[in-house]
Amino acid sequence: MTDILMAVYNGENYIKEQLNSIIRQTVKDWHLYICDDCSSDNTVDIVLDYVNKYPDKITLVQNSKNMGHKAVFFKLLRMSKGDYVFTCDQDDVWKKDKIAVTLKGFQNEDTKTPVLVHTDLTIVNQKLEITSPSMIKSQHIDVRKNKPNDMLVQNIVTGCTMAMNRALVDILHEPKKVPVHDWWIATVASFMGKIKFVNKSTMYYRQHSENSVGAKIMSIDYIVERMRKGEYNKDMLSLGYNLASEILACYGTELKGEERQMLKAYSKMSEKNKIEKIKTVAKFKLWKSGIVRKIGQIIYM
Template sequence: MDKAVAILMSTFNGEKYLSSQIDSIIKQTYKNWHLYIRDDGSSDGTRDIIQQYSNKYSNITFFNKNNMENKGVVKSFMELLEKTDADYYMFSDQDDVWLPKKVELSINKIQNDNVDTPLCVFSELKVVDANLNPIRLMNNKNIWFDFIHFMFGNCVTGCTILINRSLKEKLQINKTNLSNIYMHDWWIALYASAFGKLLYIKHPTLLYRQHSSNVEGSQRNTPLHLIKRSLNIKNEEQGMLSIFNMDYEFNRMFGKKLSGINKNYIDSYTNLPKNSSFLYNLNLIKKYPPKRAHLKGDILFSYLLLFHSRSLLSGNK
């Protein structure tokens, strides 16, 4: 119980479920935590709820009470991470429900490892509907730990993770172009897979609430979602470009520390904006095939590289 945990929550128009989520954090069996809530410019009653809790509890802070600014989810969470201090850090959505031992289980998973090693714990989660009725497990064992897979896809859901101070410091947030970061959890997992360690808790630690505003997040690898994706090429092109932008930023920040096959992969793919052509991309796929969550994802990604690569020309160079 002596290790301090900073729980970082970014909110935006979340009044409907926010109290339920905060209450589930208050009920955690592990007690040495501090909840920092940054609101990203809500126009509903979210800020009033945050203020009520921060007035009542000394370990809940309205992080930007006097500085309201809409930055988007990545910059909002990364600002919280950069400007808070603790032994461990966790990320919280505004509409889930944490199971009582979530923090305790995450601490137990990480505590026997070397504190100087960048560490990231993540877990399974249970997808539920708006009324918390169970739907299914999120990952269903579809997880990975290697850097190359994280170059193309993410299996680490931000609201499940805990990282140590070493990982936070090595991210060098103040030197990072956050506009190139697809999602903060993906960025963290990418670094941990390259230079640290990822630890997985195979049973759910929270209820991942699905409602009209966020239902897409839980469907990322379902058959129906894959069909929708394959029919929406423009969105897939934009997603591919966003992935390459993030890989570019990672290579810019940390590429000199990489070696071997990891270095070859990221150098080859981050050179795409200046080299992209049918033949170059075909040779790239043959030598360094994309590695996604499943074969269908690999095929779709390869297809986009070969026949819809024009969007790459607008990427980082």
């Protein structure tokens, strides 16, 4: 059985297309868990129509107060029972073989090993017109950089494409200092098991004015824009320091001595001067991918 987890909030504009795309999957052995985080539009009414039509396939829970996306996700995760768990946004559209293609990534893997599988995705506008056939290529993401030292500084996993096996789900703690659940889960997988990439687009990643997180095409204009966002860049690096601290607190006793040393050093980056930070990054190979990202890392660390 495959479980699909969808956190929803004011998603009336696009959720029907997403639900229809899940129902059309070639793999039929799935159950969709939806948690509404106090929507003020017609999202719940739309979802209830589908629940009534597919009562054995869709479960809806409604929060009495707004919890925020990360808390909702972990609430859904605790409800899941399947051998594999997929994450799902409310405003995208899945290609009909998304589940089938992703599940192939788990083939020949030991079920006792925590494994995360992610895929490429096609970027589209709000009308589902393609703006980039491959997000991996348009953002110059190096999917090979999936080792623990890589994941602490740069997330290569797009949350809405990822799936986890039960071994990974069962060891996941809800982080206190890390607000981005996909980066957290991918980093846990890297330290405690493995990350696998399937080089195929499995969904249409819709970009619109209401996106909480979006896809940016890597271009000169984008690089200039990012370089101007000094505080944002510093905050993203600090998020990595907090990530190291949380991984150490939750899993430190199960890790190798070298990994614990790296986590301790990186979690204390905010206490170091620029030279000490560069030495730490160099010692443990905590570099972002690509020359542009490395330059930004040095400037804002």
